[in-house]
Amino acid sequence: MKFLYSDEPIIACSTCNHANAALAVLRISGFKHLDTLLPFFSHSGPIEPRRVYYTKLRSGDEVLDDICLTYFEGPKSYNGENILELSIHGNTLNTERILKFFIDKANCRLAAPGEFTYRGLKNKKLTLSQVEGLDLFLNANSGYALDQGLSLLSGNLQEIYTELYDLFLKHKSALELSIDFGDDVGEETAKGYFNSSLIDFKKKFTTLHRRVITMEHNLLQPEIVLAGLPNSGKSSLFNHLLREERAIVSALAGTTRDYLSESLVIEGVKYKLIDTAGIREATDLIEAEGIKRTKNKMQHSFFSILLINPLEMRHEFSDLAKLHFDAVYFTHKDVNGFAEAHKKVIKDFPQFGPMGAIDLLNSQSELEVDLFTFINKKYLTLTKDKPILLDRHKILISEVNTHLDRYVKLTTYETDVAVLSHELNILATCLSELLGIVSPDQILNSIFSNFCIGK
Ligand SMILES: Nc1nc2c(ncn2[C@@H]2O[C@H](COP(=O)(O)OP(=O)(O)OP(=O)(O)O)[C@@H](O)[C@H]2O)c(=O)[nH]1
Ligand SMILES: [Mg+2]
Known part of the structure; x- marks a missing residue:
């Protein structure tokens, strides 16, 4: 990590600066004396720590912004250093301009992700577990x-x-x-x-x-995988659950060649919904790679759903059917011949039992209630005993x-x-x-590589 041993003043925008907002919060940390920064503000008189001052940010005679300023004097601050927190107007151009202003005029450097917190760890204001907790909190999916x-x-x-x-x-x-x-x-x-x-x-x-x-899947980023033979309706269900035409749907078997993933929130938990390439004997190298990825995704999924179009069965299905699935659904319920074909699949593969049939045209909400209840139940079961x-x-x-x-x-x-x-x-x-008594550099590196700028 490049910043590990440097202690010059750093600055960053601690709120998300990707879109215009009412306010943005900038933080400057590690300056030796507040006096060096005071000439940039119209406020005259002393500044007491932990009090908010409404003032103007100035570049010479020019006013850059109306702001609120709070000073946290080290070591009684978040990371033990002197910190100045500025609430400015959150137009992204304004934020960029003010960041640049402090970099040019106040010898600040743009902070690396997590650098404020790293200094807190170094100054013993936070333990390693607390830093990890902060990281978990800021990136939490549930x-x-x-x-x-x-x-x-x-x-x-x-x-x-x-x-x-x-x-x-x-x-x-x-x-x-x-x-x-x-x-x-x-x-x-x-x-x-x-x-x-x-x-x-x-x-x-x-x-x-x-x-x-010990689980193959990750509760921090749980994945819901849609798997099945080509044309079984994976992409149709994927689009339906996302409420957008995200994946290409076509009658051509092998349409989805690589997996696609999008966020889906169910009962306050953010999952990754994954549409995969249909499993069959691949016709070319790219498809073979797509199928390999499908199998990998299935193995590491939090919740796997097998989709079966009983009207289009292939010999590869026997192998697929040996794997574990959390839910199995039959598609193409509206098509002529479904009932007999469905009966035959159940007879040949009794392990699937009388699982629900999806009719995307007619029973959308019913399907979702059913599916989402299953998924949420699994999440609650796995988190019941407070897993680490x-x-x-x-x-x-x-x-x-x-x-x-x-x-x-x-x-x-x-x-x-x-x-x-x-x-x-x-x-x-x-x-x-x-x-955290001993924390080798590589541990620090992996923890801080996740952090967002400004923390
Ligand atoms: N009638 C009917 N057609 C469906 C149903 N589900 C999917 N289809 C159609 O079946 C074809 C294949 O659907 P896809 O969603 O592309 O299937 P897929 O499993 O993603 O297929 P690959 O990407 O090739 O693996 C498309 O023409 C869909 O419109 C259904 O329940 N009823
Ligand atoms: Mg598809």
Whole structure:
């Protein structure tokens, strides 16, 4: 990350600057003295921290904008540095002009994404978990993700990790006690302390580990995939659910060659709805690649829907039918011969049962209520036990689990204390990473690469 070791004043627009709006908020962070910036404002007299001042932004005699200004004096600020927050009029040209003005006249540099927050981490105003919580909160796709982001930001998860780490340290000292002072306290007492501290640690950890669900799909960006043979009606349903003619629909089998994806909000959760290339023996390389991508999308989907046109079955369907689908629908219900063809598919593939038939022409809302209820139910089931959403945390907790299992097994044998000690050191490393005590550059890079400008 280029900005890691620089501390010059930075500026950015902290509100979205892609469209005109009533207001935009600019932040300048890292200047040494407020006096250096005051000549740009018409306000005369002292500026008290944390108070809002209505004033004019000036370039010499020319007024650039009527603004509101708030000064946050370091270290009592968001990131520990001196920060000036300006509420300006949110015309995008105005915002660009004022940003450029401070870059040219006040030696500010445009902030990189997440740079304000990175400085907060560096100045110990935020922990690594809080930074991740903020990232999760700002990019949340659902109320659940918002809540978890906020919980991380307010330090709740960090508290659990700290308690866990304390229990770990107690156990570590119990092991050391049994090595160094076993004779003083008595072997039985040392052993009792060793066992009880391990039980306490394991109990606390098990509660945390239950919140790590190993899934192929990602709850942060859940995907709903429409799959099936060519011409089964995937693109028709895709367009119907999006209420726009987004995908090309045609009677030609193999119309969709690569997958298409669009956002779809169901019950307050933002999903990616994905239309895929129909599965069949590909006729050319591009189609083969499209089909490979379809299979990959199906494997990682949060919710997969198989569409079947019972009037157009092909031998490839047998393979497709072996896969798991969350919902199966029959299309072309309005076409002559549907009833018999439908019966035959159900007979040949009983696993599909009497699933709903889609008639896009006649029962639109019924289909949606049905489908959306299924999808929402799955989301609620998966989020019921408050699963941890962040991959970094999930991976580390799973690693702790593996090492802890091994360690507990070793303690049941007459294992050399040096070996036990070595295992505990590995556990200590994983726990320290979880707590953010050690945060290698590559972790910081991956966290901050997600951040938006101005945060
Ligand atoms: N009558 C009728 N026609 C349908 C229905 N669903 C889709 N179609 C028609 O079937 C043809 C194929 O539909 P698409 O939505 O393009 O099918 P697809 O599954 O996306 O096909 P590929 O992109 O080739 O894999 C089009 O002519 C649609 O108008 C339906 O329920 N009833
Ligand atoms: Mg299609």
